[in-house]
Structure formats: structure tokens, C-alpha cells
Amino acid sequence: MSPSSDYPSIPVSPRHLTGDGPGLREFVDKYSSSIAMVGVLWSGDHLFPGTVETLDLLRGKGKRVVFVTNNSTKSRADYTKKLESLGIPATPEEIFSSSYSSSIYISRILNLPPQKRKVFVIGESGIEQELQSESIPFIGGTDPSYRRDIKPEDYKAIAAGDSSLLDPEVGVVLVGLDFHFNYLKLALAYHYIQRGAVFLATNIDSTLPNSGALFPGAGTMSAPLIMMLGKDPVALGKPSQAMMDAIEGKFQFDRKRACMVGDRANTDIRFGLEGQLGGTLAVLTGVSTKEDILGGPVRPSAYLDRLSDLLGLRQEAEAGH
Amino acid sequence: MSPSSDYPSIPVSPRHLTGDGPGLREFVDKYSSSIAMVGVLWSGDHLFPGTVETLDLLRGKGKRVVFVTNNSTKSRADYTKKLESLGIPATPEEIFSSSYSSSIYISRILNLPPQKRKVFVIGESGIEQELQSESIPFIGGTDPSYRRDIKPEDYKAIAAGDSSLLDPEVGVVLVGLDFHFNYLKLALAYHYIQRGAVFLATNIDSTLPNSGALFPGAGTMSAPLIMMLGKDPVALGKPSQAMMDAIEGKFQFDRKRACMVGDRANTDIRFGLEGQLGGTLAVLTGVSTKEDILGGPVRPSAYLDRLSDLLGLRQEAEAGH
Numbered sequence: 001m002s003p004s005s006d007y008p009s010i011p012v013s014p015r016h017l018t019g020d021g022p023g024l025r026e027f028v029d030k031y032s033s034s035i036a037m038v039g040v041l042w043s044g045d046h047l048f049p050g051t052v053e054t055l056d057l058l059r060g061k062g063k064r065v066v067f068v069t070n071n072s073t074k075s076r077a078d079y080t081k082k083l084e085s086l087g088i089p090a091t092p093e094e095i096f097s098s099s100y101s102s103s104i105y106i107s108r109i110l111n112l113p114p115q116k117r118k119v120f121v122i123g124e125s126g127i128e129q130e131l132q133s134e135s136i137p138f139i140g141g142t143d144p145s146y147r148r149d150i151k152p153e154d155y156k157a158i159a160a161g162d163s164s165l166l167d168p169e170v171g172v173v174l175v176g177l178d179f180h181f182n183y184l185k186l187a188l189a190y191h192y193i194q195r196g197a198v199f200l201a202t203n204i205d206s207t208l209p210n211s212g213a214l215f216p217g218a219g220t221m222s223a224p225l226i227m228m229l230g231k232d233p234v235a236l237g238k239p240s241q242a243m244m245d246a247i248e249g250k251f252q253f254d255r256k257r258a259c260m261v262g263d264r265a266n267t268d269i270r271f272g273l274e275g276q277l278g279g280t281l282a283v284l285t286g287v288s289t290k291e292d293i294l295g296g297p298v299r300p301s302a303y304l305d306r307l308s309d310l311l312g313l314r315q316e317a318e319a320g321h
Numbered sequence: 322m323s324p325s326s327d328y329p330s331i332p333v334s335p336r337h338l339t340g341d342g343p344g345l346r347e348f349v350d351k352y353s354s355s356i357a358m359v360g361v362l363w364s365g366d367h368l369f370p371g372t373v374e375t376l377d378l379l380r381g382k383g384k385r386v387v388f389v390t391n392n393s394t395k396s397r398a399d400y401t402k403k404l405e406s407l408g409i410p411a412t413p414e415e416i417f418s419s420s421y422s423s424s425i426y427i428s429r430i431l432n433l434p435p436q437k438r439k440v441f442v443i444g445e446s447g448i449e450q451e452l453q454s455e456s457i458p459f460i461g462g463t464d465p466s467y468r469r470d471i472k473p474e475d476y477k478a479i480a481a482g483d484s485s486l487l488d489p490e491v492g493v494v495l496v497g498l499d500f501h502f503n504y505l506k507l508a509l510a511y512h513y514i515q516r517g518a519v520f521l522a523t524n525i526d527s528t529l530p531n532s533g534a535l536f537p538g539a540g541t542m543s544a545p546l547i548m549m550l551g552k553d554p555v556a557l558g559k560p561s562q563a564m565m566d567a568i569e570g571k572f573q574f575d576r577k578r579a580c581m582v583g584d585r586a587n588t589d590i591r592f593g594l595e596g597q598l599g600g601t602l603a604v605l606t607g608v609s610t611k612e613d614i615l616g617g618p619v620r621p622s623a624y625l626d627r628l629s630d631l632l633g634l635r636q637e638a639e640a641g642h
Contacts, residue, residue: 150500159534179471183500186537194535206548213480214515216507220545224537227527227544 014293015302018309021316027302028313031278033253034058037262038069040283040307043209047086048285050308055088057313066251070237072099072176072202072218075129096247098202098237099130102174104246105236107134110198116171120192122185122221123176127202139167150184158191166191175233176202177218190228203237238271264288265298283307335614336623339630342637348623349634352599354574355379358583359390361604361628364530368407369606371629376409378634387572391558393420393497393523393539396450417568419523419558420451423495425567426557428455431519437492441513443506443542444497448523460488471505479512487512496554497523498539511549524558559592585609586619604628
């Protein structure tokens with residue numbers, strides 16, 4: 001894949017803005033909105049130092065900040081609480097999660113037949129809350145009756161399409177990160193899709209950072225189904241442009257005056273580039289390394305060692321520029 | 322992929338032997354051994370009609386029959402009992418399972434360092450019994466202490482490589498079908514492999530037939546790891562030739578006088594073709610259809626609608642041929 005053909009606006013060499021006051025000011029002045037992946041703010045339960053001050057600085061300069069996350073396990077309300085608990089003022093309207101994006105897609109874009117409007121959920125309560133917010137009926141999810149072993153009689157019931165196990169109204173299987181994923185849920189999801197349900201994923205990230213290490217991401221819940229079915233789900237998280245369209249529909253921002261801020265080249269930065277945002281800014285506190293940013297096929301306009309390097313703008317201001 | 326370059330011995334058109342008495346006799350007379358996938362004998366707990374008589378007939382003609390299965394959940398001893406319960410006389414020595422093949426590979430082929438000889442098992446008791454038969458130490462498997470949710474403190478412990486969760490002696494992760502697969506086991510398997518453990522799979526079948534339908538197979542347990550790691554396991558079941566080598570090592574048969582009998586073109590038949598057996602016989606009672614057999618890239622020498630069509634040999638004999 002040649003970057004120049006797929007991403008015509010990518011510079012050959014992303015600009016390193018850490019410690020470059022004038023460069024920072026020039027870069028930040030170009031944008032009125034920033035779409036920040038929440039992964040640049042914290043890792044696990046650890047807020048990166050200087051995050052609050054950095055967001056204050058951007059908001060003080062009149063920049064609108066939208067927090068985007070592929071994490072489907074929390075709802076927008078949950079995320080607002082999480083941000084506030086870390087000292088970051090936020091409202092649910094500033095937050096865009098893959099579970100919300102999925103709910104919007106199901107309710108407003110998928111044209112489901114009247115008797116096929118139910119969603120079989122593999123995932124946690126964040127998905128359930130966002131489905132409820134769009135009045136979409138669902139089964140599965142955190143329902144404890146699915147947290148059990150498969151029994152010999154289940155095979156026969158599933159094979160026969162027994163409505164005690166396979167709800168005939170299910171028209172969508174939505175797969176997100178589920179810490180209670182099991183064989184029964186996988187078997188049911190497979191059979192629903194084989195019987196015609198739409199295969200959706202909140203996101204397909206293979207890994208989830210926590211405590212400085214990587215753990216199985218939402219994509220690992222779809223991986224068995226992809227192998228069995230020989231087809232991919234429609235993914236509603238970044239880098240799917242379905243998510244960017246939903247963000248734009250909601251916030252009515254000018255893409256050319258928006259900057260994507262993220263820590264993963266092939267999802268966050270790709271999301272911004274394919275969405276033709278004015279700029280993309282990578283931070284090196286997450287998954288992608290400097291080598292990925294400088295040498296990989298997907299390159300941002302600029303990069304910082306850490307998000308709080310934006311505080312260099314303060315010194316720039318104090319120095320009278 | 323061109324069949325003619327990969328499988329030089331494949332006939333363009335597999336011969337249909339159902340109802341063709343002389344063809345059957347000519348075909349069967351060529352071989353002294355048959356390696357039969359157990360999938361051709363039964364589905365779920367349902368023995369295909371005529372199976373016992375067909376095996377009697379083959380044995381009566383002096384053919385050695387070896388039963389091969391990718392199912393890792395049962396040991397050879399378990400399989401012997403299962404065959405006997407269905408009325409098929411058998412001994413554990415006639416049975417070759419992917420869990421046995423994996424154990425042979427670990428004990429006799431992998432050259433593990435002295436302090437890295439333990440196996441972390443994702444799978445059921447069949448794997449554990451076969452590891453024990455080769456005196457290989459293991460953890461995981463059916464141990465109930467792994468059948469629990471991941472806890473917040475587990476992330477930190479795993480990230481830190483804490484020996485309470487990550488046994489430093491583990492040098493192999495062996496992944497088979499596990500009806501108690503969960504997030505914790507997946508996270509541990511990933512971290513063991515990231516720390517240098519060898520990634521093995523008993524087999525990578527995506528599906529498992531039961532009650533006339535398909536359910537998640539052992540491959541769906543490896544799929545999340547393949548996605549996270551970006552690499553495939555060494556698979557010890559068919560169609561891996563590691564399994565054929567082990568079968569040959571054990572039974573000392575002449576490959577040119579052996580026939581592979583199976584119901585999946587791209588695993589069973591491929592296994593026989595790549596192993597350069599004298600013949601391959603597909604039966605249509607399983608996954609592959611007549612269209613797969615006649616039109617697919619992997620074609621057997623001959624095919625039957627069902628295994629018991631071999632009983633046509635009896636009529637052939639009675640007719641005085």
C-alpha cells in the first residue's frame with residue numbers, strides 16, 4: 001500500500017512538536033475542534049500528568065474538545081463520571097463511544113424489518129445503556145442467564161432453531177468487549193448470523209491497554225465469528241467512517257478545522273486521515289511508537305512525546321509571542 | 322492456487338463409487354490400511370446406519386483401520402469407550418487424536434529448555450490425559466481456579482509478570498477446544514506467548530458438527546490469539562503433516578497402500594493428499610458437499626454418498642465376482 005495514493009495529504013515526515021513552541025502555536029491555531037481519543041488522556045486508571053491543564057489550555061483558547069472512545073463497555077454517562085472522577089469536567093454530549101455509534105447505526109441507518117428489530121448483544125452494560133437510549137430492544141449482554149456452560153440439550157435446541165434459545169425477532173448481532181464471553185454466547189451469535197442477522201461490531205481493536213500491558217480487545221470477541229463465518233462485521237468504532245459521519249452529524253463541525261488526536265497510527269490516525277480532517281496529531285504514550293509514526297504506512301501531520309507537551313504553548317505565550 | 326501444481330496426483334474428476342460394485346472392489350483392493358476420520362462414522366451421538374457392518378467388512382478383508390480425530394476434548398481411552406458404546410470394537414492403539422499428536426510433538430520434537438517444560442492448556446480433559454501419558458507437566462485446562470472473571474488486580478499482576486498468575490516455567494501454550502474458554506484464560510495465553518512460550522493448537526477447525534448443525538470448533542479458541550499476536554499457531558491436528566508423521570511413526574504403514582477416508586475436502590482430503598497416501602475417499606455425510614468434492618481445489622480420488630455404500634462390496638462378492 002502506498003501512502004501517497006491512499007492518503008494524499010500525508011506529509012512524508014510528521015513534524016515533531018515536543019519542545020517546539022512556535023511549531024505548536026502554528027499547529028494549534030489552525031484548528032477549532034479537536035477529536036481526542038480518550039486513550040491519550042489516561043491508561044487504565046492512571047491519568048497522564050498534565051492532562052487536566054492541557055485540556056484547560058485548549059478550552060481556554062476556544063477549542064471544542066470531543067472525546068472519542070472505542071471502548072464499548074461504558075456508556076456516555078459512565079464516561080462522563082469517569083472523566084469527572086479524574087478531574088476533567090465533561091458532559092455526556094462531549095463523549096462519543098463505539099456503543100453509542102452502534103446504537104445510532106442500528107436505529108437510524110439499518111432498515112430492519114418490523115419483526116426483526118431485536119439485537120443479540122455480546123458485551124457489557126455500556127452497550128445496553130446506549131441501545132436503551134435509542135429505544136432498541138435487545139437480549140444477551142449482561143443477562144446472567146447467558147453466563148453458563150453449554151449443555152447437551154442446547155445443541156439440539158439450537159440446531160432445531162428452538163425459540164427458547166434463538167429469539168426469532170433477533171435481526172442484529174452486536175459484538176463488543178465482553179468480559180463474560182463464553183462458548184454458549186459464541187454459538188448463539190453464530191446461529192443468529194447464519195439465520196440472517198446483521199453482523200455488527202462496536203469496534204475491532206485486537207488489544208486493550210491496561211496497567212502498561214495489552215489485554216484482549218473487542219476484536220477478539222469477533223475473531224471466532226469471523227473465522228467461522230468467513231466474513232467481517234460492520235465495525236462502528238474508529239477507524240470506521242460510520243463513526244466519523246455520526247460525530248459530524250452530531251457536532252456540525254468543519255472537518256478542515258478539526259484535528260484528530262490519538263495514540264494508534266492504524267486506527268486513530270487513519271480515522272482522521274480517511275475522514276479528511278484538517279490535521280492529525282499522534283502522541284507516543286500509547287500503542288504506536290516513534291518508529292510506527294515515522295516509518296509506517298499511516299502517518300500523522302505531527303506528533304508529540306506526550307499530550308502535555310502542548311503546555312509548551314503556555315511558555316510560548318509567556319515569552320511574548 | 323492451482324490444484325495441478327500443489328496436488329499433482331489429483332484426478333480431474335473424482336470417481337463416484339456409490340452403487341458401482343466393480344469400481345468399489347477395484348478401489349478397496351488397492352489398499353491395506355485406511356485412516357478414517359471418526360467424523361465419517363457418526364454425527365453427535367448418532368451413528369450412521371451400516372457403520373458397524375462396514376467396518377466389519379473392511380476388517381474381514383484384512384484392512385487395518387486407524388481412527389483419526391481432530392477432537393481434542395476426549396483422550397484415546399475416552400474414544401475407545403465411545404466407539405465401543407456405539408458397538409464398534411476398538412483399542413486405544415487404533416485411535417489417533419489431535420491431543421495425542423500434540424503431546425507427542427511437545428515431548429519428542431520440541432526441544433524445550435529445562436526450566437520451560439510446563440504447558441499452559443486451553444482445553445478439556447482429553448488434552449490433560451494425553452499430556453499425562455507423555456509425562457508433560459501442565460497447568461490451566463480443567464482447573465476450576467481458571468473458571469472465573471478477570472479481576473482489576475489481575476491486570477496489574479499479569480502486566481508485572483507476577484508468578485502467582487504467570488508461571489515462569491511455562492514454555493508452551495497449547496490451545497484446543499475449551500467449553501469453559503474465558504477472558505482470563507485468553508489474557509494469560511496471550512501473555513505467555515508474548516513472553517516467549519511456543520504457540521501450539523491441537524487443531525484449527527473453525528466448526529464442530531453436532532446435532533446436524535455447526536458449533537464453534539477448536540480454531541475459534543486460537544482465533545483471538547491469532548488476531549492479537551498476528552501469527553498462527555503450529556497446528557498438530559489434520560491437515561498438519563506433523564500428525565501424519567506421528568501416525569506413520571506409530572503404525573509403520575506403507576503410505577502408498579493407505580487410503581484416507583474423510584468428509585472435509587480442505588482438511589481430511591488435503592491431509593491425505595499432502596501426506597501422499599495412495600488414495601483418498603470422501604463421504605458426503607459431513608461438511609463437504611458433492612459440489613465441493615467435484616469443483617473445489619482439493620479433490621479426492623473417489624467419493625461415496627455415505628460410508629456404508631462400501632457394503633456394495635458384499636453384493637459384488639455374492640454376485641460371484
